[in-house]
Amino acid sequence: GQQLNQSPQSMFIQEGEDVSMNCTSSSIFNTWLWYKQDPGEGPVLLIALYKAGELTSNGRLTAQFGITRKDSFLNISASIPSDVGIYFCAGRQGGSEKLVFGKGTKLTVNP
């Protein structure tokens, strides 16, 4: 099945730094979702995007639906230790019931 290209694979940052990660595809998507997964737990939905160019925030998190509809970006500002985890992007193409997932970005925050 199709997968999204998510980068970077991993990030090691200092507490207080800003973080950026992205998700790209060769296909157009109508919906982009960003999830965070803690070790041994299920993913938790952070942000959902539905329109090209849309910019949505959830606290220190901001995500954007790319203008081309082939990519999406997630930014975390002023990182804290509890931001540690794996961040997944997911997209839905028009006419499909299914989500396509990226392989995740593993974030480590050093206090």
Place this chain on the structure above:
Amino acid sequence: DGGITQSPKYLFRKEGQNVTLSCEQNLNHDAMYWYRQDPGQGLRLIYYSQIVNDFQKGDIAEGYSVSREKKESFPLTVTSAQKNPTAFYLCASSRWTGRNEQYFGPGTRLTVT
């Protein structure tokens, strides 16, 4: 509280045995999904169901079976035909119309030896 429950959290089985993983939701969602997650991998869709008594194969359905007899429940059976069953299994649910974001349960880690 509304949510998705999966049980048990950890499951151990001997090779050759079938095993059934439970998934229940009280969100009144129409659709339910089963995913498999392996280390360093994204989520891969096993089966999904839009309505009661109907379900569709996902990308990796071989060796798995499901049923949807009630709206709230979508159990997954890992059969002995699944060649590599050890994995983390995640159940999700969503509305079927409109902005149907998927919400996940806490997962079941299955180990087969």
